[in-house]
Amino acid sequence: MIPTFDDWRATPAPWKGGAVALGNFDGVHRGHQALLAHTGDRAKALGAPLVALTFEPHPRRFFVPDTGPFRLTLPPAKVRLLADYGVQAVLAQRFDEAFAALSADAFIDDVLLKGLGARHVVCGYDFTFGTRRSGNVEMLREHGRSKGFGVTVLDPVMHEGEIYSSTRIRETLRHGWISEAAEFAAAKDQIGREIDRAQRVGVAVPKTVQLGAMIEVPSLLFELSQIMSLADFVSVGSNDLLQFVFAADRTNPVVAKRYDTLSPAVLNLVRRIAQARSKAFPDISFCGEIAGRPLEAMVLVGLGITTLSMQASNIGPVKMMIRNLDTRPLKPVIEKLCAITAPSARTQLADFAARHGVPIGGRTG
Secondary structure (H helix, E strand, C coil): CCCEECCHHHCCHHHCCCEEEECCCCCCCHHHHHHHHHHHHHHHHHCCCEEEEEEECCHHHHHCCCCCCCCCCCHHHHHHHHHHCCCCEEEEEECCHHHHCCCHHHHHHHHHHHHCCCCEEEEECCCCECHHHCECHHHHHHHHHHHCCEEEEECCCEECCEECCHHHHHHHHHHCCCCCHHHHHHHHHHHHHHHHHHHHCCCCCCCCCCCEEEECCHHHHHCHHHHHHHCCEEEEEHHHHHHHHHCCCCCCCCCHHHCCCCCHHHHHHHHHHHHCCECCECCCEEECHHHHCHHHHHHHHHCCCCEEECCHHHHHHHHHHHHCCCHHHHHHHHHHHCCCCCCCCHHHHHHHHHHCCCCCCCCCC
């Protein structure tokens, strides 16, 4: 493990006079990696150490502890990743009231120059510092010219028109949506690399790690075989998926009438998913409102979907429906209803339930 210290005033002498990479480095993503590579080049040219200056906790977490950003990497993992990209020492500056009160001038004069003895600093285009974020990269450049230290400001690293950023990664993780099998493959590969890295440094890891995919975006309906070949388990998030399919907010009374969970489109969608199963991947779970409604659940079970996730209050009615259901006459009925041109098959399915003594509890809407 590389040296780590938490106060600029206690910087060990061997780590002064270096090239300093500035940032929070949460996740150590590709944008950070580019910044670290450039700092490493400057350190090599100067014959100086490569030091990373980061902040602990994240400044926004300090100012808004209840709503600040969640971590992509815990401090020990961050230090290991920084070391992997050439950092030789880390100042994980303790971000407290005293540090938050430092002026932008004091950050440069005291922290960077007096504390770290920085000969060159590298930061991203949006780096800010000092109380009330009063310092920016232009100020850093001006002080560098007048005080004799080098400053490099890097442009953002882009991917398919979007900036690599910790904020963007957090948003993606928070939503949890994947839109193509390649995204899942990339995430699976990243987790595999993290497991390998943990093993190399002696961290205990589980014997097996199972990764599942939630189908909530219609594009995945056309990559079912690919996602099933990659995932250990698959679930269908029907609420969001059907809203995307219908382009309608089911809670908005203006357009909610477009959203019928027993339309031919939904029947065909469920059939498509059920038919994508194989001996190697025999089960897919459904969650959301349709899994907890007896009539809709009857359709799922009739097409072979037998793992349902629902609220506790819905378990009784759905269980009663299943106990009284014979799927043999139901499946051909559903197959015929998949081809109708009417906006809904709800009436026909409710009639089937009534004729065959399948209780649906009046919950057909």
